[in-house]
Amino acid sequence: MRHALSGLNAWLVQRLSAVYSLLFIVYLSLHFLLEPPGSYEQWQQWMRQPLVSTASLIFFGALSLHMWVGLRDVVLDYVHSPGLRVCLLASVAIGLAAMAAWTARILLG
């Protein structure tokens, strides 16, 4: 890649993360509609199942990547000063990475 930021890779990540997120949200909605958990304990138990927690972890990962590409696009579109652009991109990356790490800690903890 000749550039620090990619074109095709970012676009692919955006599309694939969108598809996964959509499928996961449909699955989540159907679950809560058809088998709503009766109590907090039941809900926690359901979330602890390896398949559900892994799928949730992937969902939040996909969501973070999707937000990164989207916010990166906004910055690339509207912010033209190189210094300010780098600062904003770094802030977005750090913020999203922190949120993703925190989410992973909650899900795995």
Added chain:
Amino acid sequence: MRLSIFRFDPDRDRKPYMQDYELVPEPSERMLLDVLVRLKTVDDSLTFRRSCREGVCGSDAMNINGRNGLACITPVSGLKEPVELRPLPSFPVIRDLVVDMSQFFKQYHSIRPYLINDEPEPDKERVQSPEERAQLDGLYECILCACCTSQCPSSWWNPEKFVGPAGLLQAYRFIVDSRDRAGAQRLDDLNDPFRLFRCRTIMNCTEVCPRGLSPSRAIEKIRLMMVKASL
């Protein structure tokens, strides 16, 4: 018929302004360009480009009631009055409805709009099958009027870096040409965050193209070709 036309003469005016005109179109004056040509006989300071007057040269592209189009193929009858005429949005104005197209053509030239083929020349010509030729339909008809690029928000924000819908339609036209041998280089040249991927699929380009072409479809096809090439 009432018209409100953008006026700006850099030698005389400090700021652009809208000038109102009123005239009764003759029965023969069916297109907007016919009306403009007559207006010029009344006010010869009014400046606009025109040439073929039948939608082939692309000279008289302008913003008509908020939407880009060619004055020569825009019927007067369907227009809401006063008809507001402005130069192509986001392009630098030279005078009145005449804009500077340098940046537009710079982007067009950047995609190398010619066949690249270093193989030895055949005796007569590089033959194409009817199917291969059909690949160019919907692409070769572009007249480079700039209606699409001037109406594209991604081109407004990054005109120096984003090739724009017209240039990308032309890029695809050469990528799919069976006689061209630089497809891989052409795809590689577009794979950065700006040249192709600033496109947000807003589709204003396809919406306004006076020739009914679809730059957004061409852009989508380039993306899919890139995906295939990267696998």
